[in-house]
Amino acid sequence: MNEKNTLFVESAFKEYYFNRFDLIHVPQKASEREFGYQKFNSGMTRHLVIRNDKELRLLLMKEVPSDVYCSNAYYSFPGLPMAEKDWKGADLIFDIDAKDLGLPCRQDHTVFKCSSCGHGIIGFQPKCQQCDSTKFESVSTTCKICISESKNQVTRLVDVLTSDLGIKKEEIEVYFSGNEGFHMRVTNSDYESLGSHERADLADYIMFNGAIPESFGVPRQSNSKVSLPSTDEKGWRGRVARKLFSSKSKAPKISKDIIANGHTTFQVQLDEIKKTMGVKIDPKVTMDIHRIFRLEGSINSKSGLAKIQCTDLDSFDPFQSACLLGDDSVDILVDCPTQIRLKNKKFGPYKNEKVSMPKYAAVYMLCKGLGNIL
Amino acid sequence: MLKIGVKDLAKYPFLTEAGEYLRDTGLSLEQLGHSDWKPIVEKAYGRIVVASSGQIYNSDLDALDNDSELLSFIVAIILLKSAGMATLIKRFSLAESRRAERYLQQDLYASREKKNLELPLKIIRDIFSVNVLIDNDEFVIKIPDYVKRSVHFHEKEWKLVNRRISNGYVYLSAHETVRLIRAELGEYINTRIQSVNISSIPESFRQRVQDLVALAKKFSDTTFVSSEYPPCVKHGIEVLEKGENLPHSGRFLLATYLLSKGQTVDQIAPLFKNAPDYNERTTRYQLEHISGSSGSGTKYQCPSCEKLRSESLCFAIPDCNGIINPVQFGKKRKTS
Numbered sequence: 001m002n003e004k005n006t007l008f009v010e011s012a013f014k015e016y017y018f019n020r021f022d023l024i025h026v027p028q029k030a031s032e033r034e035f036g037y038q039k040f041n042s043g044m045t046r047h048l049v050i051r052n053d054k055e056l057r058l059l060l061m062k063e064v065p066s067d068v069y070c071s072n073a074y075y076s077f078p079g080l081p082m083a084e085k086d087w088k089g090a091d092l093i094f095d096i097d098a099k100d101l102g103l104p105c106r107q108d109h110t111v112f113k114c115s116s117c118g119h120g121i122i123g124f125q126p127k128c129q130q131c132d133s134t135k136f137e138s139v140s141t142t143c144k145i146c147i148s149e150s151k152n153q154v155t156r157l158v159d160v161l162t163s164d165l166g167i168k169k170e171e172i173e174v175y176f177s178g179n180e181g182f183h184m185r186v187t188n189s190d191y192e193s194l195g196s197h198e199r200a201d202l203a204d205y206i207m208f209n210g211a212i213p214e215s216f217g218v219p220r221q222s223n224s225k226v227s228l229p230s231t232d233e234k235g236w237r238g239r240v241a242r243k244l245f246s247s248k249s250k251a252p253k254i255s256k257d258i259i260a261n262g263h264t265t266f267q268v269q270l271d272e273i274k275k276t277m278g279v280k281i282d283p284k285v286t287m288d289i290h291r292i293f294r295l296e297g298s299i300n301s302k303s304g305l306a307k308i309q310c311t312d313l314d315s316f317d318p319f320q321s322a323c324l325l326g327d328d329s330v331d332i333l334v335d336c337p338t339q340i341r342l343k344n345k346k347f348g349p350y351k352n353e354k355v356s357m358p359k360y361a362a363v364y365m366l367c368k369g370l371g372n373i374l
Numbered sequence: 375m376l377k378i379g380v381k382d383l384a385k386y387p388f389l390t391e392a393g394e395y396l397r398d399t400g401l402s403l404e405q406l407g408h409s410d411w412k413p414i415v416e417k418a419y420g421r422i423v424v425a426s427s428g429q430i431y432n433s434d435l436d437a438l439d440n441d442s443e444l445l446s447f448i449v450a451i452i453l454l455k456s457a458g459m460a461t462l463i464k465r466f467s468l469a470e471s472r473r474a475e476r477y478l479q480q481d482l483y484a485s486r487e488k489k490n491l492e493l494p495l496k497i498i499r500d501i502f503s504v505n506v507l508i509d510n511d512e513f514v515i516k517i518p519d520y521v522k523r524s525v526h527f528h529e530k531e532w533k534l535v536n537r538r539i540s541n542g543y544v545y546l547s548a549h550e551t552v553r554l555i556r557a558e559l560g561e562y563i564n565t566r567i568q569s570v571n572i573s574s575i576p577e578s579f580r581q582r583v584q585d586l587v588a589l590a591k592k593f594s595d596t597t598f599v600s601s602e603y604p605p606c607v608k609h610g611i612e613v614l615e616k617g618e619n620l621p622h623s624g625r626f627l628l629a630t631y632l633l634s635k636g637q638t639v640d641q642i643a644p645l646f647k648n649a650p651d652y653n654e655r656t657t658r659y660q661l662e663h664i665s666g667s668s669g670s671g672t673k674y675q676c677p678s679c680e681k682l683r684s685e686s687l688c689f690a691i692p693d694c695n696g697i698i699n700p701v702q703f704g705k706k707r708k709t710s
Contacts (some may be wrong), residue, residue, distance in 0.1 A: 064519060163541065164541075166516075166517065172657060194518055200684045202521065202534065205535045208535060211535045284685070287681075
């Protein structure tokens with residue numbers, strides 16, 4: 001980001017951090033966690049200790065970071081280098097990102113921005129129409145469908161966590177990530193001591209990764225007895241059964257087919273079920289026990305939207321509720337070939353034109369690299 | 375209170391109660407050196423030989439006198455400690471844990487009346503801090519307790535996704551419950567043996583101790599190594615050669631694998647030249663960091679097959695059977 005844009009975005013962030021103290025809190029067990037932050041055009045500063053809200057606010061006002069992070073782990077000495085921190089446990093965390101859901105809408109609002117002249121287009125082209133350059137960076141924006149599909153994943157994840165893993169609803173916190181998806185945090189003492197390896201297996205469970213026919217009653221040897229799960233079972237066995245036997249009247253025929261087709265075919269069926277029913281979390285996040293994860297209440301510099309908690313997921317609209325920057329009018333040069341919707345207002349498409357728009361929308365364009373401040 | 379009899383101690387001679395029982399008999403190490411006890415020393419030696427060959431030592435708890443079963447375990451430990459061969463201690467711990475596993479399983483399975491379950495469940499709870507509950511003839515344990523142990527198994531059936539689960543609990547058979555704690559049982563027995571201190575041993579033990587030292591020498595593995603890359607590494611190299619993007623985790627795999635095979639940072643760095651975001655300085659910095667020659671000095675290990683599977687970087691072929699880390703690919707034991 002160029003200096004002029006940076007100064008503008010920083011001042012907008014500072015204004016937010018100054019005005020919205022009410023939204024910015026350290027998480028529980030703050031003094032045992034590691035904090036970190038980034039400033040625009042600069043590297044990560046981490047291994048910080050922040051004990052309370054007051055210290056956090058001081059940091060935000062002094063440094064005006066582009067992004068703020070806090071560890072999911074608790075340590076005896078969070079301020080020391082990694083090897084000396086003395087890991088004590090970590091919240092279970094999950095990241096659901098619209099860009100990982102394989103949604104067809106993505107190609108309608110992913111902007112390919114020419115790396116040399118900055119011209120943006122929708123849809124991949126072999127070379128820039130303006131300058132013939134062949135290098136592009138992709139800039140992703142988010143639409144209603146992206147959000148509703150991500151919410152869908154959140155709902156399914158909550159179901160697996162509560163009915164399979166025995167986690168209580170009140171132990172689950174759901175956040176809009178501030179850009180294209182949702183973050184979840186589980187604070188349950190039974191799970192906090194699990195290492196990375198164990199969390200990888202939990203992630204596989206949630207994604208329905210690695211299921212074998214034997215576990216669902218279809219043995220490798222064709223002469224062995226088949227005993228398929230029933231629809232009233234808990235966990236994946238029940239989910240798989242409900243998927244297979246969605247119609248009660250056809251159940252006997254479906255069972256017969258499964259038995260006749262055998263192990264290999266059923267493995268293919270399980271792999272298909274994984275694609276449609278497995279929860280699409282980012283496993284790297286869940287298995288990381290030393291991650292510094294975006295801090296709730298802070299602004300995501302990829303969009304200028306805030307990471308905020310969703311208490312009612314169904315009615316939650318991030319383009320309304322997480323859009324918390326000021327709304328005074330700003331002049332900006334925008335090249336955004338897709339339409340953006342923020343606070344129920346539509347912006348664009350713009351073809352390299354000068355536009356006056358509210359500060360929150362201008363910051364969004366700048367953060368996405370689709371505009372320049374005038 | 376639960377009464378543990380000598381028959382139980384013969385089955386589970388590693389329990390602290392076994393020590394207390396022996397103390398009550400008043401038998402000393404010196405006395406064991408007397409020729410009257412020779413059969414026990416021979417029994418103990420036999421127990422180790424059987425264990426080292428990978429077999430499970432069999433006791434007939436109904437026919438034999440259980441005191442000698444218990445004593446032979448204690449004497450075996452004395453012999454092992456005196457011989458000081460780590461490989462034998464490991465093999466013995468493993469075989470003894472298998473033996474105990476068999477009894478635990480029988481005790482869990484034979485009768486599920488509460489009375490009979492008390493001892494095996496107490497052993498599991500006290501030694502391994504796992505609370506096993508019973509739900510309609512099945513054993514259930516909490517998911518975190520389960521995964522902490524199951525992740526060490528490489529068969530797919532142990533993955534959580536392949537288990538029956540409800541409300542935070544995993545359902546297991548008697549066999550599976552015991553299998554789950556086998557490694558810890560071995561470790562527990564191993565630690566118990568390690569913690570024993572022996573200052574001197576009776577003269578009559580010496581010959582058998584020497585025999586054990588000779589026995590241990592038979593177990594040094596020889597391996598031969600193929601120069602073929604495992605499919606996951608091949609895939610990574612192919613992706614880079616095509617100039618396509620290999621995710622960070624894939625690059626990490628290549629770097630750690632090649633470093634573990636003795637290649638240097640200079641040899642590895644050019645491999646990444648075709649990457650769309652190649653930067654020579656960054657690549658070298660990261661390779662040096664991974665190799666442990668800069669930064670914290672930690673030398674990073676090649677990720678396990680399990681981890682690569684989770685990251686969709688595993689492209690297993692039949693030759694991958696039986697390995698748990700790509701660095702093991704192509705290594706075969708000459709002896710087996």
